[in-house]
Amino acid sequence: MQQLELIPNLVVNSAGLAAQALTKRFHGINHRVIPPSHYARGCYFMLSGSRGPPFDHLVYPIPEEGGLGVHFTVDLTGQVKFGPDVEWIDGVDDISSFLNRFDYVVNPKRAEKFYPEIRKYYPELKDESLEPGYSGIRPKLSGPKQPPADFVIQGGESHGVHGLVNLFGIESPxxxxxxxxxxxxATRFLK
Ligand SMILES: Cc1cc2nc3c(=O)[nH]c(=O)nc-3n(C[C@H](O)[C@H](O)[C@H](O)COP(=O)(O)OP(=O)(O)OC[C@H]3O[C@@H](n4cnc5c(N)ncnc54)[C@H](O)[C@@H]3O)c2cc1C
Known part of the structure; x- marks a missing residue:
């Protein structure tokens, strides 16, 4: 089998949830500058029934710890959704994150927490009107009860491998x- 060898000027590690695990596989990396990984699932619930959206604009409540708060959005098909919430995921090892072995199932029981949050700005929300939607996992650099961390964009000057840029904690937005x-x-590393 023929092998293809690529020699790029710059490699950007934008592996999201796997960014830290992937970084550890690069030869010559200073492991001490790899930030710790934390993971927080965010679930969405959909508004069931055929009634139109209750608002004609987005609704963003006050942010909660770890997320923006259960907000109201409408997708391009007119489907109303609420979310995402914040559910910290413990015990993820490097292999799990590297292979993206995460559970994305939305537990219907989480709706119990959504009703009171949504009713703070939409008191008319009817019982039994929420259906599980979908979920995503945030690659966070700060854990529960810690102050929020900014994105980390790391070049060779900090981790030791020139030509490699690591992106850590690229969660919303x-x-x-x-x-x-x-x-x-491009400005900082492609010269
Ligand atoms: C619930 C939720 C809601 C969000 N809402 C918003 C929002 O409203 N607005 C906003 O701006 N952002 C939002 N975000 C954040 C946004 O989704 C992320 O910031 C964005 O997807 C990050 O892009 P990325 O390319 O860095 O990583 P990702 O989108 O995670 O992509 C990483 C890619 O790398 C691949 N990969 C991983 N490991 C390897 C490997 N070893 N080899 C090859 N490929 C690999 C993965 O399969 C994946 O395709 C939200 C995120 C979540 C979880």
């Missing part, structure tokens, strides 16, 4: 910030 992050990396 990482998607919105993606172009700005890319520009920052």
């Amino acid at each position: 990482g998607f919105t910030s993606s172009l700005a992050i890319a520009e920052h990396i």
